Amino acid sequence: MNSTWKRIFNIIQKPERLIIGLMSGTSMDGLDIALCGVSGSGTDTSVRLIEFKTADYTNEFKAEIKSIFSRRDADLQMVCLMNEKVALLHAEMILEAIAEWGQQPEDIDVIASHGQTIFHAPHSLHGLSNYPNATLQIGDGDHIAVKTGIVTIADFRQKHIAAGGEGAPLAVYGDYLLFSKKGEDRIMLNIGGIANFTYLPGSNDATKVFSTDVGPGNTLMDQFVQKHYEGLYYDENASIASAGAVNPALLKELLQSEFLEADFPKTTGPELFNLEYLIAAQSRSGTLLLPKEDVMATLCRFSAQVIVAAVERCFERDKTPSIFISGGGMHNPLLLRQLKEKLSNASFHSTDDLEINPDAKEAVLFAILANETLVGEDVDFGSREGVPSVRMGKICLP
Known part of the structure; x- marks a missing residue:
């Protein structure tokens, strides 16, 4: 041999x-x-x-x-x-x-x-x-x-x-093999450049498991910081976004994407959610001169809102899924706070709780x-x- x-x-x-x-x-x-x-x-x-x-x-x-x-x-x-x-x-x-x-x-x-x-x-x-x-x-x-x-x-x-x-996304395969638990509905939420999650039903039925991208996680915020703040690659501790205010008009336009309405599973990337996407939304909403801190606050809310909407599509509002978070976005305190406020019935964990x-x-x-x-x-x-x-x-x- x-x-x-x-x-x-x-x-x-x-x-x-x-x-x-x-x-x-x-x-x-x-x-x-x-x-x-x-x-x-x-x-x-x-x-x-x-x-x-x-x-x-x-x-x-x-x-x-x-x-x-x-x-x-x-x-x-x-x-x-x-x-x-x-x-x-x-x-x-x-x-x-x-x-x-x-x-x-x-x-x-x-x-x-x-x-x-x-x-x-x-x-x-x-x-x-x-x-x-x-x-x-x-x-x-x-x-x-x-x-x-x-x-x-x-x-x-x-x-x-x-x-x-x-x-x-490929996380569905490993997530199912490692993290499924009989009797507990779980969402394995990864907030990287693009946010994605795997749904693990408490039935442990592999045919009902799916993994999907949901929209931007960190990518728009990171791209904006890298363009407008010399020497920075991301908004550490959400300090920039926390100093701004969400602009409703810009947020409304950011949410105007066919991808966000498409059925699961689906996949996307910075090829769609990039600075050109942001500038187009600012043009439509008349917010091209918006202070940078307000743009960052709105981008953070945008990421939170698309994640929340995707999770809510999986569960009725009275359900109590367990959400296990990983990825760089878990270090963004503003984003996490917004997720927990909107998904108040869910229990939030780190994958540290699963020994990973x-x-x-x-x-x-x-x-x-x-x-x-x-x-x-x-x-x-x-x-x-x-x-x-x-x-x-x-x-x-x-």
């Missing part, structure tokens, strides 16, 4: 696999690196979060990604170059983390790499009748595998699209997806559009 495949066969036979999950989101703050011990598969999956860190990106590197991020006119040569550069930097960060944790590369069984999304183009966004759903993540898995010497599973979203999905660091959750979920690629059997999520019953990821060999 080929020695590399023999190695993979041995990994599959282990009672617990050491898998490093990676996540770099649309906020582009850095690379989340989660070292997980994963045993079992399917609904018998068990995970230990052994180590976690976020390796920060330099401002120069962020600027390089932003030069091709969510741009229809991106330089094709730069896309090619950054596909390799992102992978090499991620590999370097992984090796540094492994050393920092007192491990050796040969101790790690698998790397699960999400890559860096630079463009997301489901049919619902591009609207071109002769073209399919599409998405593009850069950070080539082969480069990571070769530089680290570790088997790498990457490019998860393409299989989802090939099987009939939109390539996002909320900042590590998405990286952990990709470790779970990689484990399913290696040892998982079929899990039936029903025949609903957008939630194919599929295992994902391409195996890249060192």
Whole structure:
């Protein structure tokens, strides 16, 4: 047997696999690196979060990604170059983390790499009748595998699209395997650049589980801060938004999007919710000269309102779901306060209550997806559009 495949066969036979999950989101703050011990598969999956860190990106590197991020006119040569550069930097960060944790590369069984999304183009966004759903993540898995010497599973979203999905969100799979609880309706709410959640019914019926994007989380606020406040990448502690007042006219126009009315599940990105979207809403509402603090306050309320509306579509007003929050938006006190005020019947928790660091959750979920690629059997999520019953990821060999 080929020695590399023999190695993979041995990994599959282990009672617990050491898998490093990676996540770099649309906020582009850095690379989340989660070292997980994963045993079992399917609904018998068990995970230990052994180590976690976020390796920060330099401002120069962020600027390089932003030069091709969510741009229809991106330089094709730069896309090619950054596909390799992102992978090499991620590999370097992984090796540094492994050393920092007192491990050796040969101790790690698998790397699960999400890559860096630079463009997301489901049919619902591009609207071109002769073209399919599409998405593009850069950070080539082969480069990571070769530089680290570790088997790498990457490019998860393409299989989802090939099987009939939109390539996002993928949290439904890991959320169901790890966090479902008999007798308790749960919402696993992730507030990243885009806010999304997974609905986990207390019945534990996989055919009723779904995951959906709901609209902007941090992306509009982050983009506005980065344009108008030199040296800042986000509104820390909501200090800017808290100094402003919500403008009802602007908020009304921000809410005028067909996406927000579309049925679940659905997916979106900064390709729709960007500064052009904001400027168009300001033009329609006559608020182009609105103080920056008021714009930020309104953007924060906008994010809160779309999340609230989406949750309320899942539950009657007298229901009391448990909402478990993760992602960068959980650190925005103004946003959280508005969610809790509007969803007063819900109980709010951090995924810390489920023994998963909320900042590590998405990286952990990709470790779970990689484990399913290696040892998982079929899990039936029903025949609903957008939630194919599929295992994902391409195996890249060192």
